[in-house]
Amino acid sequence: MNRLTDNTLEELENLINDAADGLLGESQVEKLEQDLQAHPELLNDYREIMDMPDLTGAYGDLNAYRNDFRVHNILEEIRQSDQLGSFDNITMMLFKRYALAASILILALTSVFYMAQPDILNGEITFEEIYYPDADQTSEDYITYLDEWMER
Amino acid sequence: MDQPIKEEFKSSISELYPRLHRAMKAYVAGSSVDPEDVVQEAFLKGYKNLKRFQRNSTLYTWLYSIARNIAIDEFRKRKYEKLQSNTPVEEFEIASNPESDEDNKEQMILLRKAIAELPGLLRSVVVMKTIDGLSYPEMSEITGVNEETLKNRMFRARKLLSTRLKQLGIHQS
Numbered sequence: 196m197n198r199l200t201d202n203t204l205e206e207l208e209n210l211i212n213d214a215a216d217g218l219l220g221e222s223q224v225e226k227l228e229q230d231l232q233a234h235p236e237l238l239n240d241y242r243e244i245m246d247m248p249d250l251t252g253a254y255g256d257l258n259a260y261r262n263d264f265r266v267h268n269i270l271e272e273i274r275q276s277d278q279l280g281s282f283d284n285i286t287m288m289l290f291k292r293y294a295l296a297a298s299i300l301i302l303a304l305t306s307v308f309y310m311a312q313p314d315i316l317n318g319e320i321t322f323e324e325i326y327y328p329d330a331d332q333t334s335e336d337y338i339t340y341l342d343e344w345m346e347r
Numbered sequence: 348m349d350q351p352i353k354e355e356f357k358s359s360i361s362e363l364y365p366r367l368h369r370a371m372k373a374y375v376a377g378s379s380v381d382p383e384d385v386v387q388e389a390f391l392k393g394y395k396n397l398k399r400f401q402r403n404s405t406l407y408t409w410l411y412s413i414a415r416n417i418a419i420d421e422f423r424k425r426k427y428e429k430l431q432s433n434t435p436v437e438e439f440e441i442a443s444n445p446e447s448d449e450d451n452k453e454q455m456i457l458l459r460k461a462i463a464e465l466p467g468l469l470r471s472v473v474v475m476k477t478i479d480g481l482s483y484p485e486m487s488e489i490t491g492v493n494e495e496t497l498k499n500r501m502f503r504a505r506k507l508l509s510t511r512l513k514q515l516g517i518h519q520s
Binding site for chain 2: 205208209211212215216240243244246247248250251252253254255257258259260261262263265266268269270272273276
C-alpha cells in the first residue's frame with residue numbers, strides 16, 4: 196500500500212515537473228490540480244514551483260557566448276596537434292618498417308668488423324691483446340733486453 | 348583516425364562553442380573555475396579522443412560530458428564546496444545589455460545566485476534541463492544516471508529553488 200502511495204507521489208512529482216516545463220495541456224493541468232487536492236503538501240510545492248520565474252533565460256541568449264578568438268585558438272591548437280601527430284606517425288611507421296632491417300644490418304656490420312681483425316681467425320688472440328697491445332710489446336721488448344743483458 | 352569525423356568535429360566547433368560555454372558558465376558559477384578554459388580543454392580533449400566517440404550520442408552531449416568531468420576535476424582541485432557558500436552576489440554580475448532594464452538584470456543576477464547555491468547534483472540537473480534545454484534521455488547519457496532519478500532530482504531542485512527565490516523576493520511577474 197505504501198509502495199503504491201510512493202509511486203503515486205512520484206508520478207505526481209513528475210507531472211509537476213512536466214507542468215513546470217510547459218509540457219501539459221490545459222485539461223492535463225486541471226486533472227493534476229484535482230489529484231493534488233489529496234496531497235496538500237505536494238499541492239503547496241506545485242503552487243510555489245509554478246510561481247517561480249522562468250529559469251531558462253537566467254544565462255541569456257547564445258549570442259553573448261560567442262568567442263571567435265577562443266574558437267580560433269582551439270582550431271590552431273588542433274592544427275598543431277595534427278602536425279605533431281603526423282610527425283609521430285611517420286616516425287613510428289618508418290621505425291616499424293625498417294627496425295628489423297636496421298638490426299640485421301648492424302649485426303652484419305659488427306660481425307664483419309670483428310672477423311676483419313687479423314688475429315681473430317687463428318684463434319690466438321686474447322682480450323688483453325686487443326685492448327692492451329702496447330703492453331705486450333713492452334713486455335716482449337723487456338724480455339729481449341734481459342736476454343741481451345744476460346748474454347753480456 | 349577517420350578523416351571525415353575529424354573534419355566534422357572541426358567545422359562544428361564554432362557552432363557548439365556558445366552553447367557549451369553558456370552551460371559551463373552556469374555549471375561553474377560561484378567558483379573560480381574559468382568556464383572558457385573548461386570549454387577549450389573539452390574541445391581539445393574531445394578531438395584527441397575522437398575515436399572513442401560513438402555515433403549513438405550527439406557530438407554535443409559527448410562534449411558536454413567531457414566538459415562536465417573537467418569542471419568536476421577543477422572543483423576537486425580547488426575545494427569548490429567551501430568557496431560556494433560564501434559567493435557574493437557581485438560574482439554573478441552580467442554584462443551590461445541595453446535591452447534589459449535594471450529590474451530584469453537584478454532578477455537575472457539573483458536567479459543565477461540561487462542556482463549556484465544548489466547542491467552540486469541538483470545544480471547540475473537544473474543547468475542541463477532549464478539553462479541548456481537538454482532532454483532527460485540526453486541528461487541520462489551525460490551523467491550515467493537513470494531518467495527517474497534525474498526527474499526526482501529536478502523536482503527537489505525546483506522545490507529548493509522556489510523556497511530560495513521566495514526568500515530573495517523573486518516571483519513570477
